[in-house]
Amino acid sequence: MYIWGTVNPDGEHDDHVGVYLRQKDIDDIAQSKALVGKPVKLEHKGADVGRVCSAWKHGNRLDCVLQIDSNVEGLFAQKFIEGGKCRQLSLGYLIDMKNSADQVNGGTKHVVEVSIVKSGARHECEIRGFAPSRPI
DSSP states (O other), rough: EEEEEEOOOOOOOOTTTTSSBHHHHHHHHHHHTTTOOOEETTEEEEEEEEEEEEEETTEEEEEEEEEEEESSSHHHHHHHHTTTSEEEEEEEEEEEEEEESOOOEEEEEEEEEEEEESOOOSTTOBEEEEEOSSOO
């Protein structure tokens, strides 16, 4: 199965110092292909259910295509998606935090994985379409 979806909504302004992705972070992830080959999980845990095939900047958001495996875990993921039980995506990343005496800033973000989830933490991070590889 292939899935197309949004893993991050419109990025924050580049002067944003929090933990959300900025526009420049989205640009960097898309241009460097940092997401390609990263694992896909269910709810950020357990065995991998697939891999990220492609990622790009769409407007100001970050979209991707995921390939879901035909292993047992992947078959569960496919059924959850086809049945509408999991309709959203979530981007897992680590942040290099920078702090001073009066402020904590979210620095460089390092993508770890993408998860298929029931309810994501960010708005508009949804599965926009999917194509089953073949009937099961």
